Amino acid sequence: MKILVTGGAGFIGSAVVRRAIREGHQIVNLDKLTYAGSLSNVAEVAGDPGYAFEKADICDRGAVDAILARHRPDAILHLAAESHVDRSIDGPAAFIQTNIVGTYTLLEAARAYWSGRGRPAAFRFHHVSTDEVYGSLGPEGRFTEATAYDPRSPYSASKASSDHLVRAWHETYGLPVVLTNCSNNYGPYHFPEKLIPVAILKALAGEPIPVYGDGGNVRDWLYVEDHAAALLLVLQRGRIGRSYNIGGDSEATNLQIVRRICAILDDKRPAGAPHDRLIAFVADRPGHDRRYAIDAARIRDELGWRPSLGLDEGLERTVQWFLDNETWWRALQARPGVGARLGTAG
Template identity: 70%
Template structure:
């Protein structure tokens, strides 16, 4: 297939691009290269004859139309989004413009292209979203595809709105869509503003390892390369109009994650003292969801997909990658917001 991937220079998007090229697909990578994107994320496949790059903003509808006309993709994988909860607290406007208006533009550009090409049955618009649209769980229970939406941050609210737009374009215009909602991703090429890369890099720098509140917030952790494989599985085999929740089957508290990373670093890159001594608890962010957990029964039972790595294995792979790729993350240290506490606005 020729796949148009939006946000393909970002963390998850670049994993999708690399995985899809490895599986023999052709890729058109559409990315505006905002602060969290890095073209080096796809350097390993940039010379492939099956790869093309378009620096385009999804808020620019005429530019999107031009990309569809030029490349005539078979399917779309829409990952481009503002995604950092802390940044959404400080500046929600960018999340509204990109995640809602940008998704609207993508849907309309895709619909126009699909209609102009006799509405092929094989066309798909795959919208990639997050489990955060479902809100927060208590100590028990899991999110299913029928869990009511209850977003608690500007980020999750903007993603919930984009999900609703995609479903509406399916119901109203018959645009062929599939949707996925994933749990917390981690792994190589993760921009250093999220928990896992922040902890790894702060530990190596001898800086405090900041944990919100008491560290009891629980997430289901999904290795990014497993996620990329799941997304291609849904694109290729998912039922039209269907939503699939993708989880790593790895629940852990934030404090557990930090302690696991510290123990891995103690073994692989020992310092003068145990890294856990750098752990610092900081004031919680507003609207911080207590717990997310995914019920992955649908994607497992219908499509036969399960994650391939355990949390311990995935974190060790991730630490190994950051230790081996210092030039990549060093180049990002001066970007806006890296290494700073965001999301304190109340």
Template identity: 70%
Template sequence: MKIMVTGGAGFIGSAVVRQAIRENLEIVNVDALTYASCIENVASVSNSPNYAFEHVDIRDRAALDRVFEGHKPDAVMHLAAESHVDRSIDGPSDFIETNINGTFNMLEAARAYWQDCGRPDGFRFHHISTDEVFGTLSDDKEELFTEQTSYDPRSPYSASKAASDHLVRAWHETYGLPVVLTNCSNNYGPYHFPEKLIPVVILNALEGKALPIYGDGSNVRDWLYVEDHADALLTVIRHGKIGRSYNIGGENERTNLELVTTLCRILDDLRPRDGGPYENLITFVTDRPGHDARYAIDPTRIRDELGWRPSVTIEEGLRKTVQWYLDNEEWWRPLQKRDGVGKRLGTG
């Protein structure tokens, strides 16, 4: 199977690329190499005969047509997106252009290619999205996002992803394009760009800086180890039912404060600090506008229909993640110089 992966130099996309190459699949990595992409993320597989890279922006329809015609993929995994909520608050236009218009271009290029190939039954367009499209949940632990949950996005980022989800479903219903969709919970793990919460906490701690927590730290997220997510996505592209959506969760709900204190304890163990416990560096800062209170996924469908469930516990995954950052300073150090990294964004 040859899979065209958009955003394959990003955090989740690169995990998919590395996993797919390990499984002897052919990969065409399509990435614009924007600020959050890093070609080093796929350096370990770049010499594989099963790997090809195309420096292409999904907003460029003509370039997408050339990639489809030149590589003739059997399937598409569409991960390319602007994904940082704080940046979407400060500059929503990039999110509209990439997440909505870019997805439109992908759908039209894929449809043209699929039709030109005679509408092969085996073709798949897999759209990867987020649980943030569903809005926010209450504190009731019985309340979870399912595939039937109504959409209620609260940020420019989640609104743009919700729009892209609707486009994908419309192209299936109107044109018959064979699609599958997935909505995932918060990812973490190796190669996570250092502007998101977990890498910010790890890297700030190593430099003795404040560990910022929005509001009172009570916001809850369901954390999914990125390599588990990659495994789930490859399961869906192979076995998911056409027209079906699958929620992918880590079954690991934690408040932001619980998450940060866990990271501090792991760091205390792996890299003790002369100035005392890392927890002393925790600082509560003004919350961001429209901050959703809780996300949590019901993964029953993907578990029952496709036999997938996460394999990495939050404790194991966080320890592996901290150790990876300790071992890979040459990867994250240059990224700290990129635009906006290390600054407070999304204040409205």
């Protein structure tokens, strides 16, 4: 397939791009290169004859139309999004613009492109979303594809809005879409503003590791390479109009995650041990959802997908990757907001 990937220089997008090239697909990577995007994330495939890069904004209809006409992809895999909850609290406008207006613009461009080519049956528009659209769980239960939407942050509300737009374009115009909602990702090339890379880099620097509230917020953790495999599988084999939840079956509290990272670093960098002495509890994020958990039975039963890595092995690989790739993360330290506490405006 020739796949147009939006946001392919970001964390999850770049994992998809790298995997898709390895699987023999052709990739057109459309990315605006905002603060969280980096071409170093896809450097290993940059010279591949099946790879092309287009710097563009998904809100720019003319640019998107031109890219579609020039490359004539078989499918669109839409990952481009503003995704950090803390940043959405401080500045929601960018989330409304990219996640809602950008998705609308891309849908309209895709609809015109698909119709102009005679509505090929094989075309797919795959929209990638988050479990955060479902809101917050109590101590029991898991999100299914039938769970009612209940977003609690500007970020999750903007993603919920984009999900609704995608479904509406399918029902109203017949655009062949599939949707996925994933749990928290982690792994190589994770931009250093989210919990796991922050914990690793703060520990390496001997600085306080911030943990929000009491550290009891629960997330289901999914290794990014497993997510990339699932996305490509849904793109090719998912049922049109269907949504699929993708989870790692690895629930843990934020405090448990940080303590596991500290234990791994105690082994790999014993000079700084014990690293858990650096844990520092800080004021909680406004509107912080307490628990997320994914029921991934549909993608398992219908498409045969399961995560290949458990949390312990995934975290060990992730910590080792950051230890081995200091040049990559050092280059990002001066970008806006990195290393600073965000999301306190509420």
